[in-house]
Each structure stands twice: as structure tokens, then as C-alpha cells.
Amino acid sequence: MNNTESLAWFKSSYSGGDGGQCVEVATGDDAVHVRDSKDVARPALRVSPQAWAGFVGLASAE
Numbered sequence: 001m002n003n004t005e006s007l008a009w010f011k012s013s014y015s016g017g018d019g020g021q022c023v024e025v026a027t028g029d030d031a032v033h034v035r036d037s038k039d040v041a042r043p044a045l046r047v048s049p050q051a052w053a054g055f056v057g058l059a060s061a062e
Contacts, residue, residue, distance in 0.1 A: 004033050004044050011037055 007026035022037035026044075032052035037045035047055075 003030075004035070007033060009035070009037075 004015075004026065005031075007028060009024040009026045010059065012023045024035050024037045027035045027049075030048075031046045032049055033044040033046055036042060
């Protein structure tokens with residue numbers, strides 16, 4: 001899915017409310033999309049669900 005406008009975006013639970021660095025994530029049919037919540041006009045990073053699961057697994061192990 002190249003059109004990310006219709007996706008339901010969720011802000012990271014690690015993003016603070018102080019306007020700092022925020023990441024949003026949305027799932028599509030065949031990919032997970034990641035974008036900067038402060039600059040949503042820029043293209044989102046698109047990764048496979050398997051790559052995203054691997055990333056989350058490593059990030060949460062810390």
C-alpha cells in the first residue's frame with residue numbers, strides 16, 4: 001500500500017507529551033509503516049511485518 005493517508009496511525013507509547021521526538025506506526029495489508037509525527041508529509045518508512053517484529057523484539061529486550 002503506497003497511500004498511507006488512509007492508514008490508522010498510532011503514536012509510540014515512548015513518545016512524550018512535550019513535543020519532542022515522536023514516532024507513529026501504522027499497519028497495512030503487507031507492511032508496517034513508520035513516520036515522524038512532526039513531519040507527516042515526508043514519506044514513511046515501510047518494512048515487512050517480520051522485520052518489524054524482529055526490531056520490536058530487540059528493542060524491548062533492552
